[in-house]
Amino acid sequence: MFIDLLKIELFKIFKRPRTFIAFGAIAVIILLVQFALKVNGKDFVQFYTDSQADTFDIPYEKILNGYFVCVAVLHMILIHVPLLVALIAGDMISGEAGLGTLRLIAGKPVTRTQLILAKFSASTVYVILLLVWMAVFALLGSMLIFGTEDLVVFRETDMHIMKSGDVLWRFFAAFVFAALALTTIAAMALMFSVFSENSLGPIVATVCVVIVFTIVQQLRVPVFEETVNPWSFTTHMLGWKGFFYVDKNAEGATIAGSVENPESLVRSGLILTGYIVLFLLISIRSFNKKDILS
Amino acid sequence: MSEIIRVKQLTKEFGDFRAVNDLSFTVGQGQVYGFLGQNGAGKSTTIRMLLTLIEPTAGEIEIFGMNLRKHRREILRQTGAIIERPDLYKYLTAKENLRIFSRLSGVRVTDRQIMDQLALVGLAGRSDSKVKTYSQGMKQRLGLAAALIHNPGLIILDEPTNGLDPQGIADMRNLILHLSRDLGKTLLVSSHLLSEMEMIADHMIIIHKGGKVAEGIVDELLNPEKSMVELVTADLPGTLNLLQQTAWAAMLKEPVNGTLRLEMNKAAIPELNRDLVVQGVSVLSLRPMNTLEDYFLSLTKA
Amino acid sequence: MKKMRVLFLLLFFSAPALYAQEVRTLLQQVKAKYDKVNDYTATGKMKTNVIFIKAPVATVKVYYKRPDKLKIKNESGVSFIPKGSANVNMNNVLGLSDYEAVDGGTEKIAGISCRVVKIFPLSDDESITRSTLYIDETKLLVMKSVISTKENGTYELLMSYKQYAEWGLPDKVELTFNTRDYKLPKGVTIDYDNGSGKDKPEDAKNKKGKVEIAYSSYIINKGVPDSVFN
Numbered sequence: 001m002f003i004d005l006l007k008i009e010l011f012k013i014f015k016r017p018r019t020f021i022a023f024g025a026i027a028v029i030i031l032l033v034q035f036a037l038k039v040n041g042k043d044f045v046q047f048y049t050d051s052q053a054d055t056f057d058i059p060y061e062k063i064l065n066g067y068f069v070c071v072a073v074l075h076m077i078l079i080h081v082p083l084l085v086a087l088i089a090g091d092m093i094s095g096e097a098g099l100g101t102l103r104l105i106a107g108k109p110v111t112r113t114q115l116i117l118a119k120f121s122a123s124t125v126y127v128i129l130l131l132v133w134m135a136v137f138a139l140l141g142s143m144l145i146f147g148t149e150d151l152v153v154f155r156e157t158d159m160h161i162m163k164s165g166d167v168l169w170r171f172f173a174a175f176v177f178a179a180l181a182l183t184t185i186a187a188m189a190l191m192f193s194v195f196s197e198n199s200l201g202p203i204v205a206t207v208c209v210v211i212v213f214t215i216v217q218q219l220r221v222p223v224f225e226e227t228v229n230p231w232s233f234t235t236h237m238l239g240w241k242g243f244f245y246v247d248k249n250a251e252g253a254t255i256a257g258s259v260e261n262p263e264s265l266v267r268s269g270l271i272l273t274g275y276i277v278l279f280l281l282i283s284i285r286s287f288n289k290k291d292i293l294s
Numbered sequence: 295m296s297e298i299i300r301v302k303q304l305t306k307e308f309g310d311f312r313a314v315n316d317l318s319f320t321v322g323q324g325q326v327y328g329f330l331g332q333n334g335a336g337k338s339t340t341i342r343m344l345l346t347l348i349e350p351t352a353g354e355i356e357i358f359g360m361n362l363r364k365h366r367r368e369i370l371r372q373t374g375a376i377i378e379r380p381d382l383y384k385y386l387t388a389k390e391n392l393r394i395f396s397r398l399s400g401v402r403v404t405d406r407q408i409m410d411q412l413a414l415v416g417l418a419g420r421s422d423s424k425v426k427t428y429s430q431g432m433k434q435r436l437g438l439a440a441a442l443i444h445n446p447g448l449i450i451l452d453e454p455t456n457g458l459d460p461q462g463i464a465d466m467r468n469l470i471l472h473l474s475r476d477l478g479k480t481l482l483v484s485s486h487l488l489s490e491m492e493m494i495a496d497h498m499i500i501i502h503k504g505g506k507v508a509e510g511i512v513d514e515l516l517n518p519e520k521s522m523v524e525l526v527t528a529d530l531p532g533t534l535n536l537l538q539q540t541a542w543a544a545m546l547k548e549p550v551n552g553t554l555r556l557e558m559n560k561a562a563i564p565e566l567n568r569d570l571v572v573q574g575v576s577v578l579s580l581r582p583m584n585t586l587e588d589y590f591l592s593l594t595k596a
Numbered sequence: 597m598k599k600m601r602v603l604f605l606l607l608f609f610s611a612p613a614l615y616a617q618e619v620r621t622l623l624q625q626v627k628a629k630y631d632k633v634n635d636y637t638a639t640g641k642m643k644t645n646v647i648f649i650k651a652p653v654a655t656v657k658v659y660y661k662r663p664d665k666l667k668i669k670n671e672s673g674v675s676f677i678p679k680g681s682a683n684v685n686m687n688n689v690l691g692l693s694d695y696e697a698v699d700g701g702t703e704k705i706a707g708i709s710c711r712v713v714k715i716f717p718l719s720d721d722e723s724i725t726r727s728t729l730y731i732d733e734t735k736l737l738v739m740k741s742v743i744s745t746k747e748n749g750t751y752e753l754l755m756s757y758k759q760y761a762e763w764g765l766p767d768k769v770e771l772t773f774n775t776r777d778y779k780l781p782k783g784v785t786i787d788y789d790n791g792s793g794k795d796k797p798e799d800a801k802n803k804k805g806k807v808e809i810a811y812s813s814y815i816i817n818k819g820v821p822d823s824v825f826n
Contacts, residue, residue, distance in 0.1 A: 004397050011394070016385055051776055054748070055805075056676040063674055075786070100381025104440070107345035107377070108398040109370035150652075150674035156785045157778065158648040161674055166652075218783055229789070238788035245790060246652075252645035252806075254652045264790035291308075292347040 009122035066143035089189035090202035236268035304353035328495030380437020399444035430457030646805035
């Protein structure tokens with residue numbers, strides 16, 4: 001029965017035009033960024049390397065390769081994709097209530113827990129498909145347009161260089177982690193959706209929560225850095241970038257296939273999973289107790 | 295006759311407001327059971343409790359002889375319902391909607407079965423149109439098709455004739471009677487169209503302010519030995535004065551809308567008529583109030 | 597006695613001139629050895645040890661053409677090559693025509709006793725402002741050089757020699773150079789905080805970077821096209 005429910009939910013998601021707006025928007029954004037970097041890429045790289053131009057010969061053309069462009073695209077897009085996820089997941093229960101179909105499906109011989117889990121699973125499938133779509137355009141597309149070379153990732157206080165043969169698995173891991181991060185957003189949006197009877201509220205609430213915690217994270221206020229940031233899911237959602245921070249040996253050379261401080265990534269993954277479980281439990285409990293009056 | 299629905303002391307409170315108050319009734323196999331009440335009487339709340347959309351504050355519900363709380367899945371597999379207006383997935387076609395609702399009921403239906411169901415409600419020609427293009431009446435009929443697609447034994451219809459034209463109402467009436475009399479389905483029908491209910495329901499319950507005010511066989515409720523009689527004369531105050539000085543005074547009730555009301559045996563109506571005529575009263579109308587509307591209003595306005 | 601005193605005074609006051617003459621001769625001998633190489637293409641492994649650059653060991657090609665063309669290239673990847681790497685070519689110093697050379701005594705480098713020669717270019721057109729060479733006199737090899745430039749700060753080179761010593765070509769070079777602070781706005785990078793940057797306050801003060809090239813082979817005097825230096 002659960003598989004039937006999941007198929008029904010996926011059918012409903014992909015029958016709505018708004019679903020394809022998200023895919024279209026992502027494709028357009030990626031193409032625009034790729035076009036901009038193709039035209040003005042050297043300026044973009046110079047922004048990151050300007051302070052070192054007197055000390056080093058900067059290989060601008062080599063740095064601006066498909067892998068670098070993909071990381072740049074992901075950096076720009078993954079901040080905004082939570083909105084696209086919230087658009088679908090935030091509509092899951094409240095949208096049905098608004099349509100008047102919630103009373104029809106809740107009066108069927110399926111448990112409310114099954115309904116929530118099916119809707120959550122469908123949201124997760126949507127997130128995965130969205131990321132696959134992103135991978136095709138951002139990664140494969142960039143590789144085709146810009147070619148491949150070693151990847152340089154610029155952090156606030158250092159830069160990491162990875163050999164081209166050591167990059168693809170990192171993208172795979174990053175996309176998997178991004179799926180976990182966006183699934184957390186989906187779970188939160190679904191939770192808000194249980195408490196509302198119109199879709200706008202849960203979508204706005206989800207986006208606002210993400211914005212507020214992101215701003216708190218960016219402010220260098222010690223009290224936030226010590227109390228909020230270590231547990232904020234927006235902090236850990238950035239974990240996909242951690243796969244592009246390479247560990248080094250005692251002589252300062254990077255170690256191929258390594259990741260700097262992998263324990264932090266495991267911790268972030270567990271915290272995000274914990275949030276997903278928490279949001280789901282709240283959703284299931286609340287939905288089971290809810291009087292459906294719509 | 296076996297009981298299909300058995301509701302015992304059902305209560306629902308929303309905060310301080312008691313929407314359903316200690317309600318008990320039974321619906322037998324094959325009956326068309328009318329569920330009547332004014333707006334806000336508690337009909338929809340009761341129906342939602344029968345479909346587990348709302349958790350009762352107190353009381354028990356048994357359907358098909360099983361406790362609803364413990365055997366929800368088995369019961370709902372055999373139940374179909376329209377609750378208020380039948381909102382379906384507007385962005386899907388009629389066929390897609392029926393396929394979804396049949397799957398949710400645990401039944402896989404073929405395209406042929408879907409088309410047969412749509413034909414039954416007169417929508418076969420619009421099976422591939424999106425529901426958002428449907429009129430209200432068409433949506434109502436599609437909602438009924440969705441309630442019937444999985445061949446349930448119990449059908450709960452909340453305002454099934456909403457939005458239907460006179461032909462549509464007649465078709466719905468005939469369909470309900472067909473489901474009950476020919477197919478042996480049990481139907482619980484809530485409606486404001488009292489004249490329609492009078493024609494289709496064989497049992498009914500009238501609720502008011504969350505509680506039961508009357509329950510029973512329709513014929514018996516509408517045609518008791520004692521009933522309310524309405525008297526219209528040319529001189530209402532004079533007639534009232536006259537009756538108050540006679541043995542008829544004990545049967546007088548409050549006048550309503552320029553008419554006199556007496557609660558009395560119907561067999562005594564000719565005698566009353568004779569007495570009035572002998573006294574020189576111009577009787578314009580003298581009739582027992584035995585329509586459902588009369589009965590309903592008399593109970594709910596009392 | 598008087599004659600002895602005059603002789604002694606003569607020797608004492610002419611000693612600096614004699615020493616200067618000696619170090620010039622030494623430099624010319626070293627230059628003559630290094631001039632045996634007109635060009636080379638070398639292959640090597642380059643390690644980058646700069647606090648803010650995490651780079652893999654890169655396979656590089658080093659191209660040299662007399663007198664002053666030198667280029668280090670990572671042809672199969674990305675490397676940040678320090679601009680001072682041009683000074684890996686000793687001819688930048690040995691090829692100076694107008695300079696003052698001063699004997700700085702001796703010092704041990706990697707256990708080898710070296711003559712310290714301080715060189716001061718006399719022309720203002722030179723990019724080098726001063727240079728100190730530590731020369732193994734017996735083998736006529738520059739073991740270490742410290743070169744100060746007008747525009748790119750000070751570079752220190754440490755050489756070790758094995759199979760190509762007769763050509764004056766090192767098998768390993770360590771280049772140490774000054775670096776500038778590297779810091780990007782946090783709001784731009786929006787980094788993932790993996791806790792790695794918290795425990796190294798002392799490294800932040802390290803303003804020097806190091807590049808180490810271990811040469812595996814040289815192709816000497818077989819010709820190098822000018823195009824590789826573009």
